[in-house]
Amino acid sequence: MIKEFAPWQEIWNRVKTTLRQTARVWIPASAIAGSVIGLRTTGIIQPWELSYVDSFFQARPAEPVDDRIVIVGIREAELQQHGWPLSDRTLAGLLTKIESAKPRAIGLDIYRDHTVREGNAELERAFQTMPNLIGIQKMPDPESPGVAASPTLKKLGQVGFNNVIFDPDRKIRRAVLYWFENRQKFRSFSMMLALRYLENQGIREEGAPHDAKILKLGQAIFPRFQQNDGVYVNADDGGYQIIANFRGGAGHFRTVMMQDVLDGKVPAEQLRDRIVLIGSLAPSLKDFSATPFSGGFTRTPIEVAGVEIQANFISEILNVALGQRRLLKSWSEPVEYIWIWTWALIGTSVCWRLRSPQRSFLAVVLLGGGLTGICYGLFLAGWIVPFVPAAITLVTSATVVIAAIAHSQEELKRSKEFLSRVINSIPDPVFVKDAEHRWVVLNEAYSKLLGKPLEELIEKSDYEIFPEHEADVFHQQDELVFRYKNELEHEEEFTSTNGVTYHIATKRSLHKDAAGNLFLVGVIRDITQRKTIEEELRRTTEELYQSNVELRLSQDRLNYIANHDALTGLPNRILLYERIKQAIEMTKASNQITALLFLDLDGFKQINDTLGHAIGDLLLQAVARRLSGCLRTSDTVARLGGDEFVVLLPAIPDILTVTQIARKILSRLSQAFAISGQTLLVTTSIGIAIFPEHADDLELLIEKADEAMYHAKRSGKNQFSIADRIPVENHD
Known part of the structure; x- marks a missing residue:
């Protein structure tokens, strides 16, 4: 029996001898590797690991522009021209222009949870006639209560969420494909658009994820991100996430300007059969976030617009689904631990063999370069491996060995000289x-x-x-x-x-x-130069801001002067005509009417001639105030000149309401005015014209109201007359 097991005993003795002889290598290496692994599980070195992954992104050869995606950017110039948010009419026109080019999908990366100025009917029609249009919503999360989707697009099932996951350094490195809430599954904006595009290739969702199910598109599997994958430690893995393999930073997708699309300057070929994303590129809207391509040791931090981040997500989904690119993956934790321990062994064994601080330092530098090259090569192949922990174990193990040698030889002075070199x-x-x-x-x-x-x-x-x-x-x-x-x-x-x-x-x-x-x-x-530049930029920004404020104030003042009567402050003819046009457009889209009241004061000329123009001007101002007090905030009182006033009543249910308002005006203006210590009495004659009953355009409507006013004046004054209606109704 003893002879039978003698070979195994010999092998075990050899193993023990080898372990004793190499103890100075594997014991410190194991202790250091274990310490680094333990330190890593606390998340302390995660920022460094994320930073080095970012540096690999930045060092990767520039990738070609993804020709399948076109961004219609809204820059500062468009904001100044069209205002923000864009009106429903402007947005409807933009969508119509893009749809005419026959893109495969349109992504509207603009919140549209409420009506914005004029053109809502046109926008709703666009929403209902574009099945390839996808809008956005923001799901409630710990950072915000969320933003609702367009009711129309939500009803049509053409909405995706645009929530993003931020790492602790406020960078976006992961994409959320699905969001689960109250046992419901929501698709992301990028996933919705990618699926629209992939339909033409016959690729659809398989194993559409819910809870633990794995997403499959075509032959591609999208493994779900787990909280300790790659360089992450206890990360938020809610929803269905993947590590984002960004193509590049800002400006990495073909971009055209919104105004060029509206003006027809963008050839349809540039948009046809592509995914067209509409979103803001304007810094003032602050829709920018940091990505792996933002910042770095040798580059200025550059944040990326939200629409470009969505373009990166879409591009990655398409590339993986079509077999053109791999998802970024990571090793299992046991394999990562072996990798870290291996580099600790390399560091300790090499330094013990060299037994020279100078040569050990050179060896560590060369080994560090080799480690960097290996990790970078694996990154290019789609693997994220622990570079920082391996580098820490390499450097630390080498440092421990060098220090142990110095301590054992009692050469503290030599250690200082080495550190100095x-x-x-x-x-x-x-x-x-x-x-x-x-x-x-x-x-x-x-x-x-x-x-x-x-x-x-x-x-x-x-x-x-x-x-x-x-x-x-x-x-x-x-x-x-x-x-x-x-x-x-x-x-x-x-x-x-x-x-x-x-x-x-x-x-x-x-x-x-x-x-x-x-x-x-x-x-x-x-960092003196950087600080100087930052200070200059701050001063320049403040000066530009002040100049813009002054320019806006001047422009607002000029606009007010151009559109208001200098004496009464009421809208003048220019602004009145514009509001009549708007009221007519609103009336066409509803079942209500618009009324125009033409007023001429009775007896004003006699007061003006006998008491002077100064008294007449004060009387006109008092009349303007009384007229304004008779009406709703949505109504308009304008002065055309002299003693002629016009009242615009939009969105009136029927003509009976108009006559009630006219009687109210007659009553209020017939009451005495106290002007400069004098009591003055005037009345008014009113002509009423109704759109669309009496006229179907602006000029004819004003003409009808003017004729009715003269009819009221000829019939005895202090009364109103309705266009094409006889007899005249007297004021009681």
Whole structure:
């Protein structure tokens, strides 16, 4: 029996011997990997992981424009021309123009939960006659109560939600395809449009997700995002989400301007058989969000319009469903743990073999480059792997081994020299402080920025070099890192010995050497130019805002003067005609009538001639006030000149109501006026014309009312007459 198991005993002995011989490699590697994995599960390093995924997006070769999607952008110029929100008539005209080009689907990325000015009937007709039109709604979520959909589009089932999921840094990296609420399933705006497009390829939803069901489009499977997938830790996985594989940032889709579409300047071929998205590109509407292509270490943060984000979602769904691109995927957690542990083993084994801080540093740099290349290559192939945890284990394991070697050889001085050479290879100023807040290592870039030789700075503190107020800030920030042992980045002022003050951003982190000594490492970036530019932009923005305010006030004043009577403040002939046109259009769309009352004061000329024009002007102003007090806010009182006034009554149910208003006006104006200590009496004659009974256009309606007024005046004054109606009705 013993002989039978002797080979296995020998194998086990060899394994134990190997484990003992390699303990200095696998024990620290396992401890470091376990620590990093544990740290990762807390979500502390998630921001770094997200940042590096963003950098891979930004480094990826530029992708061609997706010719299947066209954005009809609404820019600031269109807002100034048409106003916001766009009127129903403008929007109806835009949709009609686009539909005439025969696109495969139209996405209206504009909320339309209520009527906006004129043209509602035209817009409703457009909604009801465009089965390929998809509108939006916002589902209630923790950040907002939501926005309702267009009632018409909702009834037709042509609405998708446009909610997005923000990561903790307020960037959008995931797309929500379905939303579940009260056992109901809602499709997203992007999914609705993609499905409309895919119908022509014969691709439809299979296993339409509800709860745990998996979405399938054609041969493509869309796995549902889970809270710990990829670089995420305990993320919100509500609804049915996928990781968004953005094509690019702002301006990555073919875009035409709304006004060009309205003016017929966009060839129909550019829109035909495509998905056309209508949405805002105007900064003033603030419909912009950050994506993986926003920001970065070397680029200015650029946010992306909401309509472009929806275009990215649509493009990804189409590409995956048509087999033109893969979804971004991640490994299972056990595989990720093995990956992180492997890099810890690599770091410890290489550094133990080299046993030289200098060569170990070079090896770590090369290994870090290899790790970056592998992760980037896997990203291009559609895999998101843990780069940051692997890099942390690589660097940390190498650092631990190097520190252990230095400690065992009691070469603290050599360790400092090594650290000095490392930070001198960094172009940014770097400093290392001990627990007493004194510099122990500095690089040449720091010396150059400060304007002092290194030998005059070593073992000195901030208070010996900087002004007291700056030294206080540096000491407080350092103390926070020592106390809480967290990495900290802070912006501050830095005055060199030459008296030059810089704006700097300092990233501080805490490190411990092999002997257990704590060191604070700070890396400085000069952001003076950026701050100067930001200040100039702020001042320019304030100046432009003030100029715009003054321009709007001047324009509003000119518009008021052009459309109102200078004496009474009532609308003049220009504004009256415009409101008559609007009232006529409203009447055509309803079962009501519009009445026009033409008024001429009786006896005004005698008062004007005997008491003077000043008294006459005051009387006209008093008449204007009384007339305005007789009417609804929706009615219009206008002065045409002299003692002639016109009253416009839109949306009146019947002519009986008109005559009641006319009697009210006769009664009010026949009451005495107290003007400059004098009691004046005037009456008025009124002519009434009804649209459409007496006239079917503006000019004829005014003419009929004028004739009726003269008929009332000839018949005895202080009464009203209705066009084409005899006898005249006397005022009691």
